[in-house]
Amino acid sequence: MNKAQIAVLGVAIVAGGGAFMMLSTEPTPPQPMHLVAPPPPRTTDQVLVAARDLPFGAALAEADTSWIEWPISAVPPGVLRKSEAPEIKKDIEGAFVRTPLANGEPIRRERLIKGQTPGLMSTMISAGRRAVAIDVSPNTTAGGFILPNDHVDVIRLYRDPDQGGQIGSDMNSEVILRNVRVLAMGPVFQTKNGESSVTGATATLDLEPRQAELVILAQRSGQLALMLRPIADALADEKPESAAPGQDPLTIVRFGVTSTMRAR
Numbered sequence: 001m002n003k004a005q006i007a008v009l010g011v012a013i014v015a016g017g018g019a020f021m022m023l024s025t026e027p028t029p030p031q032p033m034h035l036v037a038p039p040p041p042r043t044t045d046q047v048l049v050a051a052r053d054l055p056f057g058a059a060l061a062e063a064d065t066s067w068i069e070w071p072i073s074a075v076p077p078g079v080l081r082k083s084e085a086p087e088i089k090k091d092i093e094g095a096f097v098r099t100p101l102a103n104g105e106p107i108r109r110e111r112l113i114k115g116q117t118p119g120l121m122s123t124m125i126s127a128g129r130r131a132v133a134i135d136v137s138p139n140t141t142a143g144g145f146i147l148p149n150d151h152v153d154v155i156r157l158y159r160d161p162d163q164g165g166q167i168g169s170d171m172n173s174e175v176i177l178r179n180v181r182v183l184a185m186g187p188v189f190q191t192k193n194g195e196s197s198v199t200g201a202t203a204t205l206d207l208e209p210r211q212a213e214l215v216i217l218a219q220r221s222g223q224l225a226l227m228l229r230p231i232a233d234a235l236a237d238e239k240p241e242s243a244a245p246g247q248d249p250l251t252i253v254r255f256g257v258t259s260t261m262r263a264r
Helices: 003-024 209-221 231-235
Strands: 044-050 065-071 130-136 151-159 171-192 195-207 223-228 250-254 257-261
Touching: 130 209, 130 223, 151 209, 171 209, 195 209, 209 223
Parallel strands: none
Antiparallel strands: 044 065, 130 195, 151 171, 151 223, 171 195, 250 257
């Protein structure tokens, strides 16, 4: 046997031994599989409820509401749920209650109001102020160009039968309020036989309580007109004024007794 044959035989022996070792070695057992069971389905959800009796107009504080567990199958539709709005408790702080809520009653968003809301005049009035509507027409509102948030002067037009005998000489005017804000302008609708028609228009003014009383009484004793002021007057830090003390007082008749009143 020559050297080449011996080398081939050696290689064959080594390869055979390696194959024998590989076949005789036990395979590594597979790693055990850990099955994670799915979490059980939720049976409850957190619902936001009133923590005390909340009357109409109450401003919500953090302590006025709380989360409670509620069976999902019995959650009333439309209530505030933590799964749908996790931050709603913080979001509604400072909101006002539109309809009274009893202690423990679930809260619905439509029963709260936050910030100024068109169509809800009470949200547009500052504390201590009053909204008063007066009858107007294009002739008494600067040709119809007065808009919400404009500032105006309020003029009273009235007749004085003691002045002169010529036609028109008994007409008088006086400015009873200056630089007041207009909250809203809108038509007045009347429904008759199922059909709506415009019967007039109103202007709603933002007034102090005393000014509101003056405007209501002045409207009963004469006609009111509005004078539009420049936008600079609306932006100026100017408190709404009443008529000057030197002007004619407003004459009011109550139960046959004549009295006078002047804007303050």
